[in-house]
Amino acid sequence: MRLSEMLTESLWRAASQNMSNLKILHLSHNNITRLRVESFRGLGELKSLYLKDRNVLTVPLNSDDNGEIFLHLKKLKNLSLSDNKLTCLPTNIFRVLSNLRSLNLSYNFLTDLDLYMSHMRNLSMISLQNNLLENINKDVKIFFTDLIYLFILYRWNLRYMYYSAKTRWNRNGYTQIAEADVEVPEFEFDVFVSYAAKDGAFVKESVFAELEEKRNMKMLIHDRDFRAGEFVNDNIMHAIITSRKTLIILSKAFLQSHWCRFEMHMARLGPIKTGRNVLCVLMKDHVPTKGLPLEIIDIIRNRTYPEMPDEIVHCADVFWDRLRDALMH
Template structure:
């Protein structure tokens, strides 16, 4: 085992007649591993290093090491130790390394001050032992409590101000108190990979959990199912050299790193990053001015050789940061062969430009098509839309009220006419119908409400009248407001009166069919109309017929 030193072997019979062998050299070392020991035998006082690994030792008696003041290294791993006593390590004042991993120690079987005699301890390894936290009263530099079941880390951990190395990986932890690392100000290496910290770190928006770890140089957060990290999660880590965030579920990288002026390696491999955002690449470029050999590992991320990644590829071609990624393999899988990243970017830039032109062209045509379709629909239903708008507006202002009974109208007829024909309306029409035949008429100059807009007044008047009398003349056909009144009456007939004919056309003069608008011509062909006569006998019949029609 030690070829360059003098070896002396002795045999000590144990209680169960197992053989214990010791090998001596300048610093006496005893190898008692794999000897099927059930208890710890008495160890000579001049032994400095001893291993009892891979035995069947069940406990450590009080004072068993009380005479071994020179012991520096003690390995008790892979036994069946289930209980520790108050003075189990008494006398080991010079012990620097204690390994008791892979035992069956219950957290309730650890006295509070059991490690107090180990004043020189530098390394403590107690992996794969516990399923609950316990108190550590020890001043040491190195602690390994990985592969246990500490699923909740409640702090603070006291008496560990000298600690520089802490491994609490593989512990299924999903909850960490904000003061857990409060006394870890001298910690330089923190290994907390393979836990479930993705349930707690995304909510630490102020970076309180890691705030006291100002001297940290290596931080391993791999395999923690982290979906995202807050911007200031690492704001205290100004001395960090290596940051491992691999094998998580990161889809973005909004956390700040430009204050890590000594960072040399950032591992983001095997996450869900499809690219690196511009703000993050700027931070990397800033860091590359302080650390010329800074490297970022992006292997295993879904970064594609496509237009979606072109800004990242552009940065990749010009940055001083050493980037590990699969881009060349990705491009080769697309049967694109490149000898350099610049050629790859040039090809994509050209391809994506044509894609952009195509997308813009197609998008423009689709927009124009949609506008034309919408405009066509709006034009086709323009009168319906305008009617609905003015009806709603009239109801809102109280000008239109719901009918309590079918015959609940303010007027028997709304008279639609051109201003040039008002002489006929006032001297003949209203006289014969209102004065002689008691028909209530609504005319705009007399009955419209002052202060309301004309369109609302028209719509309200039509809606509040049983019929609409349209006095057709050449002046009527030339008036936009007259045509508006006709179309509003038509909409009222269709949508408010269940297609009941409420329009009565009165031709004041002879008009050729070619001069009539199509919608009026359609109504003439399908509905009856009245022509104003030029003889005295016809005049009487005309007014009687008009009264009869409006009285129905």
């Protein structure tokens, strides 16, 4: 009998009573779609539970408002719910898991994160990679901030929270940004240009010349404008937050650069904090999507972006005018 069937029948309940000393349980790749509230009742000594990959626990977990499924797993330290097609999780689903050290929620469809987590003082790793997060509860953000140096996996959403908060510090102390400033922002720069070193000549000879010199846009370019003595991460977040838009010069060289991809991910996550779309992509080279990370494919496929025309000499003004309009609105 498949484990997916055992978990919904009395056979599984009987079996679990005879596994009271079990420490590790792997239930991955079983196409499990249902869990009863008593499924893990006899597994009080369990330390690691893996329900990841090719299970579909959307219905039982989404509806577990009182956290009854994991109620008897108070000694659990490692929990993986990766790739379960989860769209949301009830606030109290992990309410008894105070000993949890690692939590894997990656490769799901979570859009909101509103979890009770303040009791998880032992948590040192959380993975939220490849979700659709748009809203994160204030208390969860504070919890993440307190533990940011303990996370083993620095995922993009957590990085944005950390570095955007860090850029609010200046030499005189903490500077709080008022909510009104988000609605009617005043920017120091019109556009932050993110590009690979190999594309530097193109940026200086074409992008800079056309947009700043000819069309009076105020541009932030890292070769010229990054602040000396600051960490690269801080310079990047300062550039994104103080610029109206971030212009990605997308090329094969760009995708090979760690810092360029960091800049792209930070700009992509901007709407989580600011509510505004800050990312604009200029396709400099044809970039094949095969083998690219899913988040980069999403940017390429689902965004309207200007592409360099084959004969830019004959339509240069029209192209640069349109790009300027896209960056200013």
